[in-house]
Amino acid sequence: MKKVKVLKPVLVSNQQRARENRNIFDRMKCLVINIIASPGAGKTSVIKNIVQCMQRRYRILVIEGDIKGQIDSQALAALGVDVVQINTATECHLDAFMTAQVLPQIEKKYDLILVENVGNLVCPAEFEIGEDYKLAILSTPEGDDKPLKYPLLFHLAKVVIINKSDLLPYLDFDMQAARKGIKGENPKALIFEVSAKTGRGFEEFCRHLEKEIDARKKKN
Amino acid sequence: MKKVKVLKPVLVSNQQRARENRNIFDRMKCLVINIIASPGAGKTSVIKNIVQCMQRRYRILVIEGDIKGQIDSQALAALGVDVVQINTATECHLDAFMTAQVLPQIEKKYDLILVENVGNLVCPAEFEIGEDYKLAILSTPEGDDKPLKYPLLFHLAKVVIINKSDLLPYLDFDMQAARKGIKGENPKALIFEVSAKTGRGFEEFCRHLEKEIDARKKKN
Numbered sequence: 001m002k003k004v005k006v007l008k009p010v011l012v013s014n015q016q017r018a019r020e021n022r023n024i025f026d027r028m029k030c031l032v033i034n035i036i037a038s039p040g041a042g043k044t045s046v047i048k049n050i051v052q053c054m055q056r057r058y059r060i061l062v063i064e065g066d067i068k069g070q071i072d073s074q075a076l077a078a079l080g081v082d083v084v085q086i087n088t089a090t091e092c093h094l095d096a097f098m099t100a101q102v103l104p105q106i107e108k109k110y111d112l113i114l115v116e117n118v119g120n121l122v123c124p125a126e127f128e129i130g131e132d133y134k135l136a137i138l139s140t141p142e143g144d145d146k147p148l149k150y151p152l153l154f155h156l157a158k159v160v161i162i163n164k165s166d167l168l169p170y171l172d173f174d175m176q177a178a179r180k181g182i183k184g185e186n187p188k189a190l191i192f193e194v195s196a197k198t199g200r201g202f203e204e205f206c207r208h209l210e211k212e213i214d215a216r217k218k219k220n
Numbered sequence: 221m222k223k224v225k226v227l228k229p230v231l232v233s234n235q236q237r238a239r240e241n242r243n244i245f246d247r248m249k250c251l252v253i254n255i256i257a258s259p260g261a262g263k264t265s266v267i268k269n270i271v272q273c274m275q276r277r278y279r280i281l282v283i284e285g286d287i288k289g290q291i292d293s294q295a296l297a298a299l300g301v302d303v304v305q306i307n308t309a310t311e312c313h314l315d316a317f318m319t320a321q322v323l324p325q326i327e328k329k330y331d332l333i334l335v336e337n338v339g340n341l342v343c344p345a346e347f348e349i350g351e352d353y354k355l356a357i358l359s360t361p362e363g364d365d366k367p368l369k370y371p372l373l374f375h376l377a378k379v380v381i382i383n384k385s386d387l388l389p390y391l392d393f394d395m396q397a398a399r400k401g402i403k404g405e406n407p408k409a410l411i412f413e414v415s416a417k418t419g420r421g422f423e424e425f426c427r428h429l430e431k432e433i434d435a436r437k438k439k440n
Contacts, residue, residue, distance in 0.1 A: 040362025
């Protein structure tokens with residue numbers, strides 16, 4: 001009971017801070033994507049592919065959330081992209097306050113900020129950070145039933161990337177069932193099938209991202 | 221800050237309730253394993269293999285934790301094993317109180333209780349439920365670096381199952397690095413490599429479980 005009583009104010013004050021972050025991002029005129037997935041679904045590899053597709057034409061920043069360590073930040077920085085690290089210690093998700101703490105470190109202008117959340121399908125979905133939208137990654141070895149089991153994330157995510165399509169021949173993954181499960185939670189979800197290992201599918205996804213960034217620039 | 225102030229009493233009172241659960245399990249003279257892994261790492265498939273190996277000689281109960289739905293419970297019940305479902309609604313983990321709520325439903329004697337926690341590598345590790353020990357499952361498609369990124373679970377787990385060994389030929393998974401990462405967190409961890417798809421490795425693991433169950437019976 002105690003827990004429920006406290007969780008609400010925490011979420012309310014998080015939402016308020018998320019709106020303040022949002023105002024800062026709006027002044028930067030950049031698109032901010034909150035990337036959420038299970039551990040090992042391929043968040044970092046998806047980001048690497050996006051960076052490699054787009055870094056010649058767009059200014060990209062990655063905000064990297066991990067409980068501990070900087071393995072992914074180092075791998076991303078090696079591509080020449082700017083990276084800011086958040087270590088959450090015991091927290092299983094990023095929230096608006098942790099995100100706010102790194103905002104003063106952002107000195108340049110960016111077109112696209114990719115936020116890699118902590119690997120977890122549950123809590124990261126509950127905490128807004130000021131993003132334009134949530135992007136969920138579902139990797140094929142996890143199984144096609146995940147949208148039914150972890151409905152909140154798939155309900156909220158505007159875009160879902162189905163990653164590790166290269167493993168499909170070796171798995172009992174039913175793509176139609178996965179798509180049906182995602183659309184059941186969010187009929188408007190945009191779904192992209194990719195392989196971060198082979199690069200397949202990223203051309204289409206990055207074209208989509210470019211349109212979003214360009215539309216945002218015109219709007220501002 | 222508010223959150224931290226409240227989390228401690230919650231954890232303390234959880235620990236107390238876990239001890240009470242433990243007393244009840246002790247009176248039942250059964251081995252209780254808290255199974256923790258990412259979404260899609262193969263918790264249910266591992267449990268299926270254990271049930272199929274052992275249900276002729278041992279009385280087994282599965283306590284099934286999911287945010288929503290009963291997909292896994294139904295699949296397990298179809299094997300003829302007793303299953304009790306806990307739906308956590310928004311909670312990303314089982315705790316001792318949720319577990320306590322299902323104890324009155326346990327009317328028979330069991331040798332082994334397998335608890336399938338919610339798919340999450342972070343919070344389930346923080347909440348004891350009265351188990352003998354935690355068993356972590358790491359699936360090969362998640363990558364060999366997960367023990368470094370989610371250290372608490374691998375620090376606490378007495379047994380680690382590395383699942384989906386059938387996919388190794390198609391992945392960049394370094395088994396030695398994974399073992400080193402696990403042993404770095406817990407030098408005493410017992411590690412078993414299995415494939416829940418092909419059944420490989422379960423004979424050895426179930427022999428180990430049988431020894432543990434028999435030792436517990438002799439002790440009581």
